[in-house]
Amino acid sequence: MSINGIAYIMGAYEHPTRKAPDKTIAQLHAECAAGALADAGLTLSDVDGYFCAGDAPGMGPVSMIDYMGLNVRHIDSTELGGASYMAHISHAAQAIATGKCSVALITLAGKPRTSPHQPPRTTTPEYSYESPYGTTVVNSYGMCAARHMYEFGTTSEQLAWIKVAASHHAQHNPNAMLQNLVTVEDVINSPMISDPLHRLDCCIVSDGGGALIVTSAEIAKQINRPKVKIIGAGEANKGQNGGMLDLTYSAGQKSGKIAFAEAGIKPSDIKYASIYDSFTITVLIQLEDLGFCAKGDGGKFVMDGNLISGVGKLPFNTDGGGLCNNHPANRGGMTKIIEAVRQLRGEAHPKVQVKNCDLAIAHGTGGMLGHRHASATLILERES
Amino acid sequence: MNPIFKNPITDAESQYFWQAANEKKLYLKTCNNCQKPHYHPRTHCPFCFSTNTQWIEAKGTATIYSLSTMRRVETPYTIAYVELHEGPKILTNIVNSTPEQLQIGQAVNLTFQPSENGQLIPAFEP
Ligand SMILES: [Zn+2]
Numbered sequence: 210m211s212i213n214g215i216a217y218i219m220g221a222y223e224h225p226t227r228k229a230p231d232k233t234i235a236q237l238h239a240e241c242a243a244g245a246l247a248d249a250g251l252t253l254s255d256v257d258g259y260f261c262a263g264d265a266p267g268m269g270p271v272s273m274i275d276y277m278g279l280n281v282r283h284i285d286s287t288e289l290g291g292a293s294y295m296a297h298i299s300h301a302a303q304a305i306a307t308g309k310c311s312v313a314l315i316t317l318a319g320k321p322r323t324s325p326h327q328p329p330r331t332t333t334p335e336y337s338y339e340s341p342y343g344t345t346v347v348n349s350y351g352m353c354a355a356r357h358m359y360e361f362g363t364t365s366e367q368l369a370w371i372k373v374a375a376s377h378h379a380q381h382n383p384n385a386m387l388q389n390l391v392t393v394e395d396v397i398n399s400p401m402i403s404d405p406l407h408r409l410d411c412c413i414v415s416d417g418g419g420a421l422i423v424t425s426a427e428i429a430k431q432i433n434r435p436k437v438k439i440i441g442a443g444e445a446n447k448g449q450n451g452g453m454l455d456l457t458y459s460a461g462q463k464s465g466k467i468a469f470a471e472a473g474i475k476p477s478d479i480k481y482a483s484i485y486d487s488f489t490i491t492v493l494i495q496l497e498d499l500g501f502c503a504k505g506d507g508g509k510f511v512m513d514g515n516l517i518s519g520v521g522k523l524p525f526n527t528d529g530g531g532l533c534n535n536h537p538a539n540r541g542g543m544t545k546i547i548e549a550v551r552q553l554r555g556e557a558h559p560k561v562q563v564k565n566c567d568l569a570i571a572h573g574t575g576g577m578l579g580h581r582h583a584s585a586t587l588i589l590e591r592e593s
Numbered sequence: 594m595n596p597i598f599k600n601p602i603t604d605a606e607s608q609y610f611w612q613a614a615n616e617k618k619l620y621l622k623t624c625n626n627c628q629k630p631h632y633h634p635r636t637h638c639p640f641c642f643s644t645n646t647q648w649i650e651a652k653g654t655a656t657i658y659s660l661s662t663m664r665r666v667e668t669p670y671t672i673a674y675v676e677l678h679e680g681p682k683i684l685t686n687i688v689n690s691t692p693e694q695l696q697i698g699q700a701v702n703l704t705f706q707p708s709e710n711g712q713l714i715p716a717f718e719p
Pocket of ligand 1: 627643
C-alpha cells in the first residue's frame with residue numbers, strides 16, 4: 210500500500226494579507242477556503258473531508274465546520290505545529306485511498322502580528338523543568354546553530370546566504386512582507402537576537418493564511434487546472450530523548466527517507482524545494498537531513514547563491530518563504546506547499562519559475578528544533 | 594549577568610525535584626530495569642517504559658553541549674544544554690559569567706539561583 214499517485218492537489222490559495230487587525234481568525238480560514246475552492250473550480254458543497262490544525266480557533270474542526278457550514282464525512286485535526294499541513298496532505302491522500310472522502314479541504318490562518326499573546330501551555334510534561342530557564346523559539350534554534358558551527362565549522366556568513374537567496378525571490382513577490390534585497394553583510398550586521406542568530410536570520414511575523422484542496426484522481430480529471438500529484442510523504446518526531454540529545458539533525462532525516470522511498474526518487478531528482486525557514490539554521494539542517502548534501506556540508510551547499518532560482522542548483526522558497534514573504538500563524542508549512550504547487554503548475558512568478566519543474570519537495574518542521582519537534586515531508590509531481 | 598528566573602510550576606511528577614532543589618540538590622532519574630539515567634525526570638523510563646525508576650542525585654559537574662545568549666531583553670541571559678557527569682544533557686542557564694567567557698566543551702559546576710518566590714533553581718557556572 211502506498212499513497213503514490215492516489216490523490217492530487219487541485220486547489221491552492223495564499224491569503225494576500227500580512228496584517229489583519231480587522232478580521233477574525235475564523236474569517237481568515239473561511240476566506241482561504243473560498244480562495245482554494247475558487248482556484249479548483251469547486252464549491253463548498255463539494256467538500257466531504259476537512260482538515261485543520263492547532264491554529265484553528267475553538268475546538269478546531271468542531272468549530273470551523275460549523276462556522277463555515279461544511280457537511281463532511283471525514284475529519285482530521287492532526288497537530289504537528291508548522292508541519293501539520295504536509296501531514297494533512299498525506300492523511301487526505303490516505304483518506305481518499307480508503308474511500309473516506311474525495312474532496313479534502315485544508316485550512317490555516319492566524320494573526321500573530323496583530324494579536325501576538327497566547328498563554329503558554331503549562332500542562333505539558335516538560336513545562337516544569339523548562340519554563341524557569343527563559344526558553345524562547347529563537348534561543349532554542351540558536352543552540353542548534355551554535356552546535357552546528359562547533360561540530361562542522363558552519364559560519365554566520367554561510368547562514369546569511371539562505372536569507373540572501375530568500376530576499377532575491379521576495380523582491381518579485383508583490384505580497385511579500387519584506388521585498389528588499391539584502392546582502393550577506395546586511396544579515397551579519399543586523400542586531401544579534403540570540404547567539405549566533407541575527408535579526409535577519411529570523412523569519413517574519415505575519416497575519417494571514419492559506420488553504421489547499423486535495424481530490425481523488427477521478428475528480429481531478431474533471432477540473433481544468435494543472436494536476437499536482439502526491440507521490441510521497443513521511444512523518445517523524447524528534448525530542449530530547451531522555452537527555453541523550455543531538456542538536457545537529459532533525460526528524461527530517463527520517464521523514465525525508467520515508468517520503469523519497471515512497472516516491473521512488475532521490476534528492477538529486479528534485480527541481481524545486483520548499484524548505485521550512487523559521488530561521489536560516491532550520492533550512493541548513495533540513496537540507497542536510499533530506500539528503501541534498503552530506504551532514505555538515507550544509508554551509509558550503511547554501512553559499513554563493515546555490516538556493517537562488519536561475520542561479521543555483523537547488524531553487525528554494527521562491528515566494529520569499531517565511532524569511533521574507535509570509536509566516537501566517539507562525540506556521541510555515543501551508544505556504545511551503547502552496548509555492549511548490551505554483552512551481553509545478555508553472556504559475557510561480559516568471560522571474561523565479563523553475564524551468565521544466567516536474568518534481569518538487571515541501572518539507573516542514575513543527576515545534577522547536579532545539580527542544581522537540583515533528584517533521585513532515587511531501588514529494589509532489591506535475592502530471593502532464 | 595544572571596537571568597531573572599520565573600517561578601517553576603510544579604506538578605505531581607516534578608514536586609520531589611523542586612523540593613530537592615530547595616536543599617541544593619539536583620535530581621535526575623535512573624531506571625532499575627534498563628539501568629539508564631534520564632532527564633527530565635518522569636514516572637515512565639523513556640528508554641524502556643518501565644515504571645521501576647528511582648531518583649538519583651547528580652554529582653554537579655557538567656560540560657557545555659550548546660548555548661545561546663538572548664540579547665534582546667533588558668537582562669541578557671544564557672540558555673544551554675549541559676552534559677552531566679551522569680550522561681544526560683539537561684536544559685539550564687549558565688550564570689555568574691559573561692557570554693564571552695563561555696564556550697562549548699567548557700566545564701561547568703552546579704549552582705542554585707532563587708526564583709521570584711524564593712524557590713531555588715538549578716543552574717551552572719564556570
Ligand atoms: Zn528503562
